[in-house]
Amino acid sequence: MEKPLATSAEDCERIASAARKAGRIVGVDHSLLCDPYILRALDAVRSGTIGDLVTVDYFRSQSYAPYPGGPLPPQYREGGYPFRDMGVHALYLMEAFLGDLVDVQAEFSSRNGDPNLLYNEWRVLVRCRRGLGQVQLSWNIKPNQNVLLLQGTRGVLRADLLGMTFTLRKMRHMPELVQRAFNSWNEGWWVCWQVPGNVLQVLRKKTLRYHGLQQLVAEFYASLSAGTPPLVTPERARPIVEWTERIAREADRGKAAHLARFPTMLTAKILVTGAAGFIGRHLVRRLLADGQRVRLFVRRQPDAELLCNPHVELVVGDLGDPAAVDRAVAGTELVYHVGASTHGGTSAADFQCGTVAGTRNVVESVLKHGVRKLVYVSSLSVLHATLGHGKTITEDWPLEPYPERRGLYTQTKLEAECIVRQAVEERRLPAVILRPGLVFGPGGPLLTPAIAQPFKGRLLILGSGRTELPLVYVDDVVDALCQAAEREVFDGSTFHLVDPEKLTQNDVVAQFLHNTKQQLAVWRLPRPMVYVLALGVSTLADLLRLSAPMSVYRVQSALARSTFDCRAATERLNWRPRVGVRAGLAATFRPPDQFISVQEAPTLKTKKFVAGPYV
Incomplete structure (x- = not known):
């Protein structure tokens, strides 16, 4: 047994x-x-x-x-x-x-x-x-x-x-220093001897x-x-x-x-999933600053500041767990679904759990409990990027036909968005979909692979550095989330969120070096070399039956020079970047003790959310 x-x-x-x-x-x-x-x-x-x-x-x-x-x-x-x-x-x-x-x-x-x-x-x-x-x-x-x-x-x-391996250090009749050296040498010898012998034993199925x-x-x-x-x-x-x-x-x-430390009687009408993540943290601060009571769905116990806040309710659980998600959604009227797996080192199962299963669980619970509004945060990565090279991309642009070539993030974000869209079309899910660009801000990532990567005391830029980036500051994304919650757009409407001011990789790296005072050489890897490197990496990964961190198609998608049309967000959500990328970059580089708090910053106030029938 x-x-x-x-x-x-x-x-x-x-x-x-x-x-x-x-x-x-x-x-x-x-x-x-x-x-x-x-x-x-x-x-x-x-x-x-x-x-x-x-x-x-x-x-x-x-x-x-x-x-x-x-x-x-x-x-x-x-x-x-x-x-x-x-x-x-x-x-x-x-x-x-x-x-x-x-x-x-x-x-x-x-x-x-x-x-x-x-x-x-x-x-x-x-x-x-x-x-x-x-x-x-x-x-x-x-x-x-x-x-x-x-x-x-x-x-x-x-x-x-x-x-x-099996090693032995013994007391020997030797001077202390000689004994130490002998035992170390003897251990190393036995390890070197045993490893090939053990490999042979495994191959012979002994x-x-x-x-x-x-x-x-x-x-x-x-x-x-x-x-x-x-x-x-x-x-x-x-x-x-x-x-x-x-x-x-x-x-x-x-x-x-x-678990008994967390409330069982939940009354807040607003739920934020992914509340401990980058966008989620900023969204929660904004909602609290506006006087809202907020329910947070998190995997770990948050900081004492939130734990002790009387306007905060906590539900601890995993997005992949349907029972935990259902407990979090029950009784709410507005759900901001921000949570998803984002880390490059995360396994395929983690992406499947946090992004796909999590979104499916949220959708099912929203429908089950008759939640009035679901604000879903998607990504521009779900779009067919290589098709848009040199073109203006609108919300009805074709979706990525080869997500498996773009990596787990794109694969799972696309599948999750399709879950939301299908539920809107077939089951009348009251949802709006927002697709922010490269979101940055205090406490979040800036030098992503799309911009530049530190490499042995240098910054490595893929390409010439003149690729325009679809940047958007995190507080501007939060503005759009809050404004979407107040509009009659919960029919599957989709909105792109990208700052109209265009900055290139070179611009962002120059700002980074200027503000951080770091003396780093900048290397720009020409596109042909990037493609050769990507081909070599993907070929080696195929031979080893591993997931490739980069491929030619993935690089082509990342370096595609496209413009994103955000007129729909301007016209229907009344959204315009309030902070903007240049002021956002300055705030990002500001020391933590000089950050402007949400309460101190000039904010676009959201209306107090009141429960009631969905109109």
Whole structure:
């Protein structure tokens, strides 16, 4: 049976009792006990190779599979699941090396990482009958590791289960400095010797994936044939289950207390998704400055400023979780759907979850609860950029026919916009779609790949630097969002948001260098060289079966010289950039303590939102 066998001692006894009544034999999956490197370590300890064993340290870091959306998996639902999943391995290893467990004390905390995993750092002190052990479990440390360190009175043994190496440092009758050098050389030699041998063992299928598990299964059937008990019986697993559950349930209670801090009775009529993101943060500040009560949908607990604000309601959850989204949307009258995955290093599943599944969940909940208005933030990247080279692009411009060539951001933003459009056409979703250009401002990105990238003390510009950029300042985008919410445009109307003042890559880089006082050389990579580089990168990625960070088509789209027609936003939303790109750049470079707050800045006030029937 899969570890940890059960989640209580009582269930362990029920399983054992049921097996006895049925005449069955139950073995428990403590698979690391059959791992070849753990077996070598056990043999070394028993033979006295490292003297008397003093302490055992176990380090384990890993990542869970990306969450594509849908019902939350158990690691996100339960605060103690990570310890039930990985801590059980650590505890039975401690028992194997140090004897029966006497006491287990744990500390668990959260670091920036997977926002859905509340406790992603664990430190455990394990007191056993013959010594003391320490455990570190992490879902943040990279690369992943699975290392056992045994420290004795005459040596230190290290077993790397992922690297498949086994090294030993021993006390030797040598001068101290010579002994240090010899042990380091000896460790390096053994690693160099073992790695090619282990690769050969894998190729010959002498070492298999999950080798310990496969060996455990083989030994289980061998014990059945011999009429002997299996390696790990329910009775032997029971103490491990008891200690695992003591720690895991403490984390469960911690998560329950954490969630209890957030309100369950929600009354605010305005919801902002992606409220912790760049545009979302500025939008929330504007709404609060205008006296609105706002409900925020976030993945992590925000700053104390928002947490303690009486005009703010918080719903913590993931856009991919339909239950969390539904809880956030229920009872609102206006939803600003700003949230999406934007980071270049994010996995395909993360983009699918945050952008596509998130938008689908928001749309379904808006329809289910009869929300009056949905303001959806899309992107200019959904348009067929290469077709628009040298032309003026309006809102009815063709959509990108090859989104897979443009990258995950374009793929998922296009799919999400199509979800909104389809719901407008087929199910009368009251939505308006806004497509801002390259949004910049304080606290947000400026030197994006479309403008310039730092590279070894230089700024690298793709092309001549004369490509005009579709820039728009973040406060001007917020103006458009608020103005759209006040207009009768919730019929799927679409609006481009780009500042009419044209700045090139060279202009922005010059402003950056002038304001930051950085002495950086600027390199401009001619277009033919950019295309050759993109072709080489995409070809190599194809050979390695990886996702290419750039391609010829993607570069062509990014460097297309187009003009975006924003007359629809001017005429129907009464939108004009209030700040503008030059003043926006000056504000972006201003030191944080000199930022003009939303309350101090001259703002275009939004009307107080009052719930009522949609007209």
